[in-house]
Amino acid sequence: TYNGTWKVDRSENYEKFMEQMGVNMVKRKLAAHDNLKIILEQTGDKFVVKEASTFRTLDMEFTLGVTFEYALADGTMLSGSWGMEGDMMKGTFTRKDNGKVLTTTRDIVGDELVQIYSYDGVEAKRIFKRG
Ligand code: MYR
Numbered sequence: 001t002y003n004g005t006w007k008v009d010r011s012e013n014y015e016k017f018m019e020q021m022g023v024n025m026v027k028r029k030l031a032a033h034d035n036l037k038i039i040l041e042q043t044g045d046k047f048v049v050k051e052a053s054t055f056r057t058l059d060m061e062f063t064l065g066v067t068f069e070y071a072l073a074d075g076t077m078l079s080g081s082w083g084m085e086g087d088m089m090k091g092t093f094t095r096k097d098n099g100k101v102l103t104t105t106r107d108i109v110g111d112e113l114v115q116i117y118s119y120d121g122v123e124a125k126r127i128f129k130r131g
Pocket of ligand 1: 017018021023038049070072078091093102104117
């Protein structure tokens with residue numbers, strides 16, 4: 001189950017990923033230490049998400065397979081949806097400003113939540129521990 005509180009423990013290639021996304025250097029440096037915390041609560045197909053970081057706090061919800069909009073911390077708007085592939089969450093989102101696609105997965109590996117982001121040929125990983 002994805003339910004619970006997840007705190008980012010470490011990231012792989014996240015700076016490169018943000019650079020590909022067009023995030024400037026100052027923001028990349030800050031984002032590398034964003035202390036991202038995600039609280040997930042799934043009931044059936046519906047997820048309630050609470051996100052907290054050094055940038056913002058955000059409460060939102062989505063339903064698997066249903067398109068929604070999501071603003072990144074820098075204001076970049078995405079539109080897309082999450083679905084399940086087996087036990088893995090798979091999200092496909094499109095940037096509203098340039099039409100490019102960002103895909104992401106969430107998977108529980110051991111006692112960690114592994115989220116992979118992919119955009120324009122660059123892949124990054126953020127690994128969360130239960131908090
Ligand atoms: C959620 O389930 O947490 C809310 C929806 C997430 C949408 C996709 C998130 C992609 C985040 C990419 C970070 C890029 C930073 C430049």
